[in-house]
Amino acid sequence: MASRRPAGGRNATSAAFDHEKEVAKAERELARAEARAEAARARVARVRWRAWSLESPDADDGAFAGSYDDDEPLPETSNSWQPPRLQLPGRKAGALAAACVIVGASLGASMFMELEHRALTRTQHRSAEFEAAAREGVIRLMSIDANHAEEDIQRNIDNSTGELRQQLRVTGWPLAQQVAQSKMSTTAIVDAVAVESTTADSGIILVLARSDSFNPDDGERVMKTWRISVKVTRVGDQLKLAKVDFLQ
Incomplete structure (x- = not known):
């Protein structure tokens, strides 16, 4: 007569298998969370770099790299600070400035030629x-x-x-x-x-x-x-x- 395996052994094997699936799933979710956190840190670093470049255009890039640590905790809210806007001259203002320079140079040359004459x-x-x-x-x-x-x-x-x-x-x-x-x-x-x-x-x-x-x-x-x-x-x-x- 064949012997029968106890029912309790089959249930234990199934439970162990389910536990391993849960662990693998948790590890995958943890890896995705770490990847998202790393991407968020990279975005924050880029935003800070742009803001720092506008505020200090003549400074060395190494100064910015040394002033922020990759392990610095992320801000609780992304709207707590915004970089200042640099007001750049528009096309009309640039054209007007160039025209003033050209007119001034022409007047200076004309005056010099007149004095020479x-x-x-x-x-x-x-x-x-x-x-x-x-x-x-x-x-x-x-x-x-x-x-x-x-x-x-x-x-x-x-x-x-x-x-x-x-x-x-x-x-x-x-x-x-x-x-x-x-x-x-x-x-x-x-x-x-x-x-x-x-x-x-x-x-x-x-x-x-x-x-x-x-x-x-x-x-x-x-x-x-x-x-x-x-x-x-x-x-x-x-x-x-x-x-x-x-x-x-």
């Missing part, structure tokens, strides 16, 4: 003024009429200054008498002038001139070419010859 214009005007004074002064100085020699010498004295004026006062009248006696008149022609240097009140001008001397009694004519360095000085509202050097 005015300075150049003043220099050109001053050079032309000195050139004209040198041209007229040399023609007047080298031209002398035998019939009006004294008047010509006096006119040169009146239109000169400095060293040249002193020379004409000493040598002018003997020269006038000599010209009157010889009856030889001289006419000067200026072919070219060039500015060597100028300041606000004086300038050195190079002059290329010719002198044509003629004696009506014997028909003698003498022509010469001269290279002259002329110093022009401002006296009041007039430009006068101050010094004349004949370079040949």
Whole structure:
């Protein structure tokens, strides 16, 4: 006769199997809970990092990593703190700022060009003024009429200054008498002038001139070419010859 297993043994085996299923289920739920907790911690860390980056854009990222521990407990509520919003300029504000910069730069460049133009214009005007004074002064100085020699010498004295004026006062009248006696008149022609240097009140001008001397009694004519360095000085509202050097 076959022996029968006690009923109590079969029930014990079934209970042990059910217990193992419960343990496995609990372990799976625990693993899922730990995974959710880890994901939540990661989300909190990302939110904190964004907030910290907005508040301290120039700080080192390592400073943030050291200031928060992964094992720090999660906050009880996710709405207890929100990161501050950084107000960034809109497109219209950025475009307006760029336009202001461009307009400012254009105005600065225009003002600089205007000042440069005015300075150049003043220099050109001053050079032309000195050139004209040198041209007229040399023609007047080298031209002398035998019939009006004294008047010509006096006119040169009146239109000169400095060293040249002193020379004409000493040598002018003997020269006038000599010209009157010889009856030889001289006419000067200026072919070219060039500015060597100028300041606000004086300038050195190079002059290329010719002198044509003629004696009506014997028909003698003498022509010469001269290279002259002329110093022009401002006296009041007039430009006068101050010094004349004949370079040949």
